Amino acid sequence: MGRPRWLSAEEKRAWTAFRTTATLLHQRMDQQLKRDAGLSHLQYEILARLSGAPDGELRMAELACAVSNSKSGLTYQIGQLEQAGLVRRRACESDPRAVYAVLTDEGTALLEGAAPGHVALVRELLIDVLTPEQLRALADGLGEASRRMLADGDTSAGCL
Amino acid sequence: MGRPRWLSAEEKRAWTAFRTTATLLHQRMDQQLKRDAGLSHLQYEILARLSGAPDGELRMAELACAVSNSKSGLTYQIGQLEQAGLVRRRACESDPRAVYAVLTDEGTALLEGAAPGHVALVRELLIDVLTPEQLRALADGLGEASRRMLADGDTSAGCL
DNA sequence: GCGCTATCGTTCGAATTTGAACACCGGGTA
DNA sequence: TACCCGGTGTTCAAATTCGAACGATAGCGC
DSSP: OOSOOOOOHHHHHHHHHHHHHHHHHHHHHHHHHHHHHSOOHHHHHHHHHHHHSGGGEEEHHHHHHHTTOOHHHHHHHHHHHHHTTSEEEEEOSSOTTOEEEEEOHHHHHHHHHHHHHHHHHHHHHTGGGSOHHHHHHHHHHHHHHHHHHHHOTTTTTTTO | OOSOOOOOHHHHHHHHHHHHHHHHHHHHHHHHHHHHHSOOHHHHHHHHHHHHSGGGEEEHHHHHHHTTOOHHHHHHHHHHHHHTTSEEEEEOSSOTTOEEEEEOHHHHHHHHHHHHHHHHHHHHHTGGGSOHHHHHHHHHHHHHHHHHHHHOTTTTTTTO
16 A cells, blocks of 8 residues: 555545444434433344344344344343343254344334334434435445445454 | 334335444454554544644543543543553643643654554545445435534533 | 364453543622 | 532443453364
């Protein structure tokens, strides 16, 4: 990499907007979910992922990867959610090492109660602010960016 | 808000891509900065903000707001950076309550050393992945979204 | 079967973040 | 002057996150 290619004005504008939006959006989601359902944004995502999986269960490693969290971090959060009765652990019969996290009925109920408000906020703060062209560009551009980052397992430490 | 308007396929695609990109990007930045300069992403941003400010100094509250961090979190980080000699505190002569964080020469040097690699990574992982139209759409769309979030001080708890 | 490597989930201590007090002081107001 | 209000930065304990190390075990080649 020869001399650094600095960002043009528009590039810097895009980068700043991206960072700011990501940070503020995360804060707002956290706030709202904590208030409405007593969940952190991360916990909500965990439940949502489980809800979308067949039988409402996923292996710990898969789940950690899905929410881009470290293994130990997930162990901690599943512990919290289990205490709250929203999730339970299930041993895998074929592989004693593996553990499934399973969404309980309480978890499902809480998620269904929280989802509408969550979606509404996502709309209000991001989706409905964008024009259709901007929406498509965002989906395409960021989709490609995230795909690439997920692809090269070298730098990404596997899936953490 | 009557019944919830769920996200269309494309909307969900955009939202997922946004979240994933934000998370992964943050992880990569953190990794690279920690490796190359021994700084967390947050610490880098703090130094960068100071560097961009007149005289390389900002009040604690301004700085906290600029990097979207809580006051106490900033106190902690400035403490770390001060110990490392990258920043120092300066009392304000006109108002004894106020404290300025000032970028030291070491801080400037470290930042200048780290910046090229940082920018290169931003390019590689995001900017250069996007087409010019996508870049503009992202800058416009997310710029508007972040502006709106910063605007309504009600929900945003001021600047935290 | 034996040994080796990789994967799985957990554990542990340290680092960081959070949110609620807290002490301090400037600026108004009586 | 005395009083309160609002903003400033810090402190503190609790919650969370991180990263390395660990014990257990599957999968593979011999």
